[in-house]
Amino acid sequence: MELDLTWILLGLPAAFALGWIASRLDLRQMRIANRQAPRAYFKGLNYLLNEQQDKAIDAFIEAVQNDPDTSELHFALGNLFRRRGEYDRAVRVHEHLLSRADLSGADRQRAQHGLALDFLKAGLLDRAEEALRKLEGTAYEGQARLARLAIYERSREWPEAAQVARLLENSGEANFAIRMAHYQCEQAREAVQQGDTALAEKILTATLQTTPDAPRPRILLGQLQLTQGQAGQAFDTLSVLFERSDLAAPLAAASLAKAAQAAALTAPAMQLLETHYAKQPCIDVLEAITTLEAHTPEGTAASHQRYLVHLEKQASLMAATRWLTEESTEAHPLPAPVQKALEQAIRPLSRYRCAACGFEAKEHFWHCPGCQAWDSYPPRRVEEL
Structure with missing residues (x-):
């Protein structure tokens, strides 16, 4: 059968026309999609600025459906889900981003950080810790370590917290010496609760050597020595706080008074307490002084006068209540309802x-x-x- 050139000449223009129509239709559809995606994006942004998060999420989902390859929209959705407490949806968004092979390195780190925050906000600490560990060596390393530090503190994993704190300190984030002293103190407290006072004393002594300016290990060590009957050592340990006028010294005033009484060191203790009180008047230090004075012949009258002097320096309902209690006698006792009302007020x-x-x-x-x-x-x- 001979090929009819007439049909070929007629078919070529027809094929060209059909191809041109198809391309125009595809171009039109592309333009419509491109117009819809920005429109949905800006609509969501407008809802977000007006704090209409439900409508913003719907608009962003529409934009993602029109352009599923847009990572920024996924990040916006993930953040919105997390802020609304829809942590499972936020996790799915960030896990979807991480599963994409075409995601850039920076966006992959960003998605990993978002996923860690999702787990952290949801209270899934184990999964959050695992996600945060994957951020080591990235731009989010410092933030991830701080988040891990918060996790370990919250779960009372003090050795792990100390390890992360050292990493942060070595990287120049901040000075964590006092914080690490607290971790040692927490471990010492746990040892005491378990009945291992020897381990607690060892921990606190080592902590004092590494951070001698930290008040807490000194206070805990002094109290531990006092409970073990080492009154003289407890007095020596606690007196340092008053000699250097430490702001935390009032917390150790009662323990210092007990140690002084047990070790027959009332005179040096009175001198330390009075010197500190003269510089920083405080009700706890004042009560420690009156406790020591109560064992002297003129103690009651002297302590009674001290409360009046304290009231002249600063108005104090606590000091006034103590003065009224000291003022009452067997002949003229303070009525029980008055005493009860004062105790309730202070x-x-x-x-x-x-x-x-x-x-x-x-x-x-x-x-x-x-x-x-x-x-x-x-x-x-x-x-x-």
Whole structure:
């Protein structure tokens, strides 16, 4: 069969026309998609600025569907899901990013960091720790180490926390010497709770040698020595705080007074306490002084006068209550309802308050149970702040 050139000549223009129409249709669809993607993106941004997170998420999902290769939209979605507490969806977004082979190195590190934050916010500390370890040697290394440090402190893994703190200190992030002293003190406290006082004393003694300016190990060591009947050693340990006028000395005032009484060192203890009180008047130091004076013949009258002198320096309901209690006698006792009312009134004033979050407690904390900050509790009662 002979090829008819007429059909070929007619078919070529037809094929060209159909190809041109198809290309125009594809170009039109591309233009429509490109217009829809930015429109959805800007719509989501507008919702986000107006704090309409639900509508922003819907708009960003629409934009991702139109352009699934856009990593920035995935990061925006992941952050929004995490802020809303939808941690499972945030994890899926960041894991999807990490599964992409075409993702750049910087974006891969960013996605890994986002995934670690997802686990951290969700309280999945083990998975968060694993994700944070993968950020070693990246631009997020410092942030990852700080996050790991917070995890170890929260879970009370003190050796691991000390190891990360040393890494941070060696990298020039900050000085973690006092923080690491706290970790040693926490380990010593756990040893005491387990009945291993010898290990606790060894830890505290070594900590004092490495960080002699840290007040907490000195206070804990002095209290431990006092409970073991080493009153003289406890006095020597605690007296250093008062000799150098340490701000934390009031926390050791009661223990110093007990050690002085047990070791017959009342006179040097009185001198230390009075010298410190003259520089920094404090109700805890004052009560330690009155405790020592109570064992002298003129002790009651002297302590009674001391509370009045303290009231002249600063108004104190705690000191006034102590003075009224001392003022009462068997012939003229302080009525029980009055005593009860005063004790109830001074109870909130005798607390300690975190300077970071305002959490109040009966006892002084070195590590705030509210905001997890270290050394945020001033060593003075609420009334004296």
